[in-house]
């Protein structure tokens with residue numbers, strides 16, 4: 001028979017090398033991966049036979065069998081599940097299709113915490129090369145007449161050939177490396193060892209795992225057992241099985257609904273952001289079971305986009321086993337269930353905030369960026385999402401604040417929750433807009449995520465306090481007394497402001513006096529309902545046509561530069577010279593907020609001209 005030799009895709013090769021020169025101390029996990037794959041294959045076959053009546057597969061005794069051969073020093077994990085066609089073997093075992101692999105491998109090389117990182121990725125089948133120097137896989141898909149044998153020693157190539165009489169399903173045979181206590185390679189053919197590993201990692205697998213005549217797993221679905229019965233370690237193992245995340249979950253919680261639409265849920269919040277959290281082809285949703293039977297992964301009808309990191313299982317009693325994604329999207333009961341699941345996730349985080357503040361801090365650091373998307377998309381739960389959100393603020397250089405804490409610190413004469421959006425904390429802190437708020441001792445939220453620009457536009461208030469950008473609209477910080485002084489000044493400055501508005505009309509729509517400046521001469525602010533420069537840039541990058549958005553230049557009427565300008569304007573009849581000065585003033589304000597000049601060389605020319613005259 002013809003044996004083909006094929007090459008592993010380069011990323012697969014890199015990952016295999018990592019496995020061979022294993023970075024894990026805990027090599028036992030290879031068996032968990034094989035049992036997990038076998039269990040998935042059995043789930044898939046059962047599902048296929050529901051859907052495809054022509055499929056002539058035997059599903060009367062679906063199970064996983066482990067066979068150890070002490071003499072040959074081999075270990076085989078066999079299932080009678082869905083199997084793979086030749087092309088599937090090449091595609092699934094010879095390549096790594098996961099998005100983000102290249103990025104992952106790059107990070108892995110740079111990191112000294114390889115174990116943590118690889119945990120996020122999950123290496124599945126390749127983990128067998130931690131313990132074996134050769135692996136043979138024989139598989140047959142129910143539609144295929146003959147089977148396929150795949151074999152490799154984990155170097156750069158593998159072989160493929162046909163097997164005439166392969167049974168339905170897949171067997172994976174490991175030619176084990178010699179036992180070596182120092183290298184943490186125990187005898188994996190020992191019955192006691194195999195039983196211990198399966199019990200520890202795979203007890204909850206619903207299919208029987210047999211070793212000889214004996215079934216060695218209890219097969220009980222965790223969510224069907226009473227909570228007091230299940231240990232944290234069992235939950236953690238189950239989480240790893242469904243999430244392919246090797247770390248323990250940050251939070252585990254359950255839900256139960258009785259009555260007309262009965263269901264149980266077992267949900268997890270991960271302790272690290274999944275790699276694909278912000279990727280376009282990211283996964284979302286929990287697993288759906290119907291009466292203990294696995295129906296689908298990534299059931300997006302059960303979780304909104306912004307909670308895409310929540311993992312777990314929902315087991316519904318009253319759905320058909322044939323239920324499709326399309327039906328789920330429209331089903332009213334499913335929508336109700338989803339609403340309850342969302343509320344449960346949010347309330348779980350709320351409790352975490354008070355009871356396990358360190359966990360909450362991890363949660364927010366890892367997943368807060370996704371949660372904030374909910375401020376835009378989930379209007380119904382907006383207040384609850386705000387309540388579990390944290391933000392950087394001028395109150396502390398390191399610690400984040402909740403809005404509740406912010407409100408508690410608000411000054412007596414402070415009306416609003418002030419914020420500023422921008423690229424970085426440093427630009428915001430140095431921006432002139434902050435001056436008067438700082439002088440008044442008002443705290444300002446520092447919002448630097450891209451999503452912040454969006455939600456602040458959509459969310460008007462928190463517990464009755466308005467959100468107010470300090471770089472937009474009129475910031476009303478003055479006392480009544482100050483206000484009357486300002487209106488006097490306005491009259492005084494009226495001619496100058498009108499002239500400047502015309503002179504700078506190419507850049508700004510208005511020039512006015514400011515109450516937000518104490519030390520700077522000028523700053524630029526947006527009109528209350530206009531887009532911020534960052535948002536404008538974002539929309540343009542997305543290809544949207546927008547009219548030019550002009551902002552407003554505000555002057556500090558007590559600054560010497562502005563008072564002198566005022567005097568010069570009043571005493572001179574020719575204002576040509578002054579128009580260069582006001583252009584410089586505008587350019588300075590733009591630079592101070594971290595903005596970019598439209599014509600830097602002109603700015604430099606004007607400035608050097610001025611400087612020459614001071615020498």
Ligand SMILES: Nc1ncnc2c1ncn2[C@@H]1O[C@H](COP(=O)(O)OP(=O)(O)OP(=O)(O)O)[C@@H](O)[C@H]1O
Nearest residue numbers: 037038041083084092121122123124125126170244
């Ligand atoms: N026993 C099996 N029966 C049928 N298909 C299998 C079996 N084992 C593996 N496969 C196929 O090969 C694919 C790759 O397996 P692998 O264990 O490397 O990754 P995975 O299980 O998809 O994810 P992870 O890497 O997170 O474990 C599986 O997704 C599955 O399609």
